[in-house]
Amino acid sequence: TLPAPRTLSPVETRHMAPALRPTGLRGGLLSWDGRLSDDARLVTALARTAAAHGARVLTRARALRLDGDGALVRDELTGGETRVRARTVVNATGVWAGGLVGDIRLRPSRGTHLVLRSEDLGSLTAGLHxxxxxxxxxxxLVLPQGDGRVYVGLTDEPVDGGIPDVPEVPETDIGFLLDVLCSTLDVPLGRDDVIGAFAGLRPLLDTAADADGGRTADISRKHAVLTSAEGVVTVVGGKLTTYRRMAQDAVDAAVRSRGLPAAPCRTASLPLVGAARPSRLAALEAPRRLVRRYGTEAPAVHALGLADPDLARPVVPGHPVTGAELLWAVRHEGALDEGDLLDRRTRIGLVPQDREAALAAAGEALRRAADQPTAP
Ligand SMILES: Cc1cc2nc3c(=O)[nH]c(=O)nc-3n(C[C@H](O)[C@H](O)[C@H](O)COP(=O)(O)OP(=O)(O)OC[C@H]3O[C@@H](n4cnc5c(N)ncnc54)[C@H](O)[C@@H]3O)c2cc1C
Known part of the structure; x- marks a missing residue:
């Protein structure tokens, strides 16, 4: 459904990316990719879809130990520990998977992104490679987010030692990305223009073929499903774009290894909460930005702002997220505190200054939801 790739003349290229240095520019290649609005929205929609089909979704529940019959789980809010019994157990803890099941050998690789303000890069109407x-x-990659920010990334650096909950961004990564950016752009960009930075760790599998100390950039991104001697199924590696295939393979393995009854897999035709055909989405009465983020639920989010104009306003100047979106996240998306709202339901928190400015609005959304828990 996407247009075919095509070549661009130098003039067209500069029109889409005026900040490109004109000297030596022979043209561009236009292709289509990177249309995911926000990975936090994808994950939230996925969890809610699972809940609609009977899943019990628990956040703040850390698995301390796994075996084929269940898990020892700690409630991270109260510190209480409990044993959960299960007919089958899947370990899908990404780069942390090796901490729960022995014999999973990972070579984590750090990917850092910078956050810049769009206005500092000219009016980019496309991403850049x-x-x-x-x-x-x-x-x-230079990825305009449509919210006044541009992400620039990413690095691919092997990481040794323990796996932190949130990896830090070293200054060397920031310098490297700025240098590459400045090799091609005609705008002066320095360390002060970097308004935020974030990193993630890729859970790359250390296969025998990769174990010779080669670069992490060269390790396959394919996923693997491994069943331990105790019967725990681990799914690791892979890509966000292949998440359904990863889940299908993991569940198939879990069903097989425990001899469980199961109906045929339905994931290929199962829509997420909010999904609809483009024609139906186009007819929704809500701002386009909300439709991109919430699909068919956009009118309900929009209605919160219509009922109370305070909620229709952005919570941080220069960033589009509104109070209505924060309230929606508390009422319908399981957000429990400011961190959930600013870091895991929206991306406000990627810029520390914006996060600070939005804390009061996040607190207000939590209070409102507590005062009116049954409101639509
Ligand atoms: C920097 C970077 C860039 C990437 N770029 C792309 C890309 O452009 N395109 C693409 O398709 N993919 C990309 N990926 C890959 C994609 O993000 C991963 O494939 C995907 O997130 C894997 O999903 P997962 O559910 O297996 O693991 P994760 O997303 O890592 O989820 C694991 C979850 O388990 C939880 N957890 C960990 N330990 C425990 C425990 N003990 N108890 C309970 N919960 C626990 C964690 O909190 C986390 O929520 C990128 C990854 C990184 C790091």
Whole structure:
């Protein structure tokens, strides 16, 4: 359904990315990718869809130990521990998977993104792939977010030692990304223009073929499903874009290993909460930005702002997220505190200054939801 890739003249290229350095620019290649609005919204929609089909979703529940018959789980809010019994257990804890099941050997690789203000990069109407000097097939991506921010990333650096809950961003990563950016752009960009930075750890599988100390950038991104001697099924590696296939393979393995009865897999035709055909989405009476983020639920989010104009306003100047979205996240998306609202339901928290400015609005959304828990 996407247009075919095509070449662009130098003039067209500069029209889409005025900040590109004109010297030596011979044109561009236009292709289509990266249309995910916000991965936090995808994950939230996925959890809610699972809940609608009978899943029990518990946040703040840390698995301390796994075996084929269940898990020892700690409630991170109260510190209480409890044993959960299960007919089958899947370990899908990403880069942390090796901490729960022995014999899972990972080579974590840090991917860092910078956050810049769109206005500092000219009016970018497309993302950019900037070749990394001296590398054959590696690029730094410049990804406009449509919310006044642009992400620039990402690095691929092996990480040794323990796996932190939230990886830190070293200054060397920031310097590297800025250098690549400045190799191609005609705008002065320095450390002060970096308004935020974040990193994630890729759970790359350390297969025998990769174990010779090669670069993490060269390790396969394919996923693997491994069943331990105790019967715990681990799914690891992979991509966000292949999440359904990963889940299907993991559940198939779990069903097989425990001899469980199961109906045929339905994931190929199961829509997420809020999904609909483009024609139906186009007819919804709500701002387009909300439709992109909430699909068919956008009118309900929009209605909160219509009922109370305070909720229709952005919670931080220069960033589009409104109070209505925060309230929606508490009432319908299981957000429990300011961190959930600013870091895991919206992306406000990627810029520390914006996070600070939005804390009061997040607190207000939590209070409102507590005062009116049954409101629509
Ligand atoms: C920097 C970076 C860039 C990427 N870029 C892309 C891309 O462009 N395209 C793409 O398709 N994919 C990309 N990926 C890959 C994609 O993010 C992963 O494939 C995907 O997140 C894997 O999902 P997962 O559910 O297996 O693991 P995760 O998303 O890591 O989820 C694991 C979850 O388990 C939880 N957890 C951990 N330990 C415990 C415990 N003991 N008890 C309970 N819960 C626990 C964690 O809190 C986490 O929520 C990228 C990954 C990184 C790190």
């Amino acid at each position: 900037i070749p990394i000097p001296g590398e054959a097939n590696r690029f730094v």
